[in-house]
Amino acid sequence: MAPAPRIECDVLVVGGGMAGATAALAAREAGARVVMARKSPGSTGLSGGAVSVAQDPACMPDAPFAARSGVVESARRIAATRPGHPYGLLRDRLDRLWNAVEFATGQLSSVLAPPTGRNRWLLTPFGHAHPAAACQRTMAAGDLAEVRGTLVVCGFEGHLGWDPGLVASGAVRVEPLGGPRPRAVLLDLFRWEEGAVGTPFDLARLLEAPGAAEEAGKILKRILARGDAAAVLPPVLGIDPAARVPERMSAEAGIPVAEFLSDLPSVPGLRMHRAIEARLAAAGVEVLGGEVRSGAGPDLPAAVGGREVVARSWVLASGRFVGGGIERRGELRESVLGLPVQASEGPFADPSIRFAARAAATLTQADSRAPQALLAAGLRVDGELHPLDAEGRVVHPRVFAAGAVVGGHDPASDGTGMGVAIFTGWLAGRAAAGRGA
Numbered sequence: 001m002a003p004a005p006r007i008e009c010d011v012l013v014v015g016g017g018m019a020g021a022t023a024a025l026a027a028r029e030a031g032a033r034v035v036m037a038r039k040s041p042g043s044t045g046l047s048g049g050a051v052s053v054a055q056d057p058a059c060m061p062d063a064p065f066a067a068r069s070g071v072v073e074s075a076r077r078i079a080a081t082r083p084g085h086p087y088g089l090l091r092d093r094l095d096r097l098w099n100a101v102e103f104a105t106g107q108l109s110s111v112l113a114p115p116t117g118r119n120r121w122l123l124t125p126f127g128h129a130h131p132a133a134a135c136q137r138t139m140a141a142g143d144l145a146e147v148r149g150t151l152v153v154c155g156f157e158g159h160l161g162w163d164p165g166l167v168a169s170g171a172v173r174v175e176p177l178g179g180p181r182p183r184a185v186l187l188d189l190f191r192w193e194e195g196a197v198g199t200p201f202d203l204a205r206l207l208e209a210p211g212a213a214e215e216a217g218k219i220l221k222r223i224l225a226r227g228d229a230a231a232v233l234p235p236v237l238g239i240d241p242a243a244r245v246p247e248r249m250s251a252e253a254g255i256p257v258a259e260f261l262s263d264l265p266s267v268p269g270l271r272m273h274r275a276i277e278a279r280l281a282a283a284g285v286e287v288l289g290g291e292v293r294s295g296a297g298p299d300l301p302a303a304v305g306g307r308e309v310v311a312r313s314w315v316l317a318s319g320r321f322v323g324g325g326i327e328r329r330g331e332l333r334e335s336v337l338g339l340p341v342q343a344s345e346g347p348f349a350d351p352s353i354r355f356a357a358r359a360a361a362t363l364t365q366a367d368s369r370a371p372q373a374l375l376a377a378g379l380r381v382d383g384e385l386h387p388l389d390a391e392g393r394v395v396h397p398r399v400f401a402a403g404a405v406v407g408g409h410d411p412a413s414d415g416t417g418m419g420v421a422i423f424t425g426w427l428a429g430r431a432a433a434g435r436g437a
């Protein structure tokens with residue numbers, strides 16, 4: 001059999017979620033030849049549309065929006081109170097956090113609105129208001145800190161996927177903090193049956209069709225009342241940003257139109273995944289679909305997608321349990337280089353704990369609100385983002401880790417998921433390309 005064609009490059013990024021994409025693009029910007037290996041969209045492709053970077057842990061829940069700390073200041077406070085969190089480990093470099101956020105949002109500007117430095121407040125499908133340093137363009141007009149007047153929270157008549165009353169209850173709770181008064185309504189968009197039983201992806205495609213967004217805008221306009229300042233709809237306002245679904249609706253309705261955040265399945269997640277794919281291609285990152293199994297590390301061949309890749313540096317951006325970077329095969333272990341999985345905070349705060357060989361049940365607490373060590377399990381890294389072995393030694397000077405594969409934070413729930421992915425991805429990509437922060 002002919003040997004697999006070999007690719008030689010400066011940086012191999014394992015993982016194509018937000019951390020891997022940011023690392024690859026940062027390394028490309030630094031002039032490196034970059035190959036990315038990824039087996040799936042990862043949790044980034046499931047995410048709800050918010051880019052959560054930091055919320056001030058010291059802030060009182062009833063503090064008005066306008067009195068809240070900016071995003072970087074909030075990250076500094078997290079770093080001060082949680083030394084095992086990636087922001088804590090990188091506290092001396094947090095002055096570059098905003099450079100990283102601006103870099104990633106600029107690279108993905110086809111889907112992401114420019115960040116302002118403070119958190120936007122976005123409604124979730126479950127009746128909460130969620131702070132986010134950045135969000136998809138389709139969501140920016142629903143920022144509760146900015147809407148002046150009544151916010152019209154829409155559901156779809158005859159479709160059980162979203163409850164506008166529940167969504168609006170999130171706005172009711174934060175109205176005293178400076179948010180708008182919400183009004184829940186049902187839009188009767190689905191006189192055609194396939195709409196009423198459609199998945200979010202079906203609905204998004206229906207609204208992209210010529211005339212459909214305009215028709216939806218006219219229906220919205222008919223139920224508007226005096227004082228209505230903006231409308232938020234279920235997160236199905238088109239998959240392709242070029243279809244301009246919110247803009248077309250807004251032009252007919254006469255008020256700004258936005259989406260609220262998404263649950264699964266997530267149209268915004270797919271939108272983000274596609275935007276990442278397009279940006280990587282435009283930037284000249286070579287993407288190989290497939291799994292890197294038991295790679296040996298820098299300067300040695302790694303098999304992926306029928307090719308053999310030899311890279312001077314590696315960035316492990318392989319995610320956590322959803323992405324597949326950390327797996328449980330009797331014990332927790334990192335899936336590509338077989339590194340030990342640890343965590344350095346929470347009730348099991350001993351950083352010397354090696355989770356491998358411990359039963360997963362010993363890493364959880366029955367009180368679901370208590371910190372769960374299992375959910376913060378991941379690689380232990382140093383301040384340069386080098387993974388460490390069980391004895392705390394750097395595994396390899398040219399292997400870096402980024403994103404959810406790094407332990408010490410719970411990316412799905414602690415409000416720093418995308419922020420950690422972007423900051424560590426940016427730092428790791430630059431370091432792997434031979435450029436420090």
Ligand SMILES: Cc1cc2nc3c(=O)[nH]c(=O)nc-3n(C[C@H](O)[C@H](O)[C@H](O)COP(=O)(O)OP(=O)(O)OC[C@H]3O[C@@H](n4cnc5c(N)ncnc54)[C@H](O)[C@@H]3O)c2cc1C
Nearest residue numbers: 015016017019040042043044052292319323403404411417
């Ligand atoms: C349902 C859900 C909703 C979320 N919503 C939000 C949100 O709205 N806002 C927010 O800030 N955060 C959100 N998060 C958290 C956020 O999505 C993650 O923190 C972030 O996406 C992590 O990015 P990542 O690149 O580190 O990992 P991932 O996005 O998981 O990417 C990991 C990548 O590694 C690849 N990979 C793994 N192993 C291998 C291998 N051996 N070979 C090749 N490729 C491999 C995977 O295929 C994937 O491409 C959400 C998480 C979930 C699960």
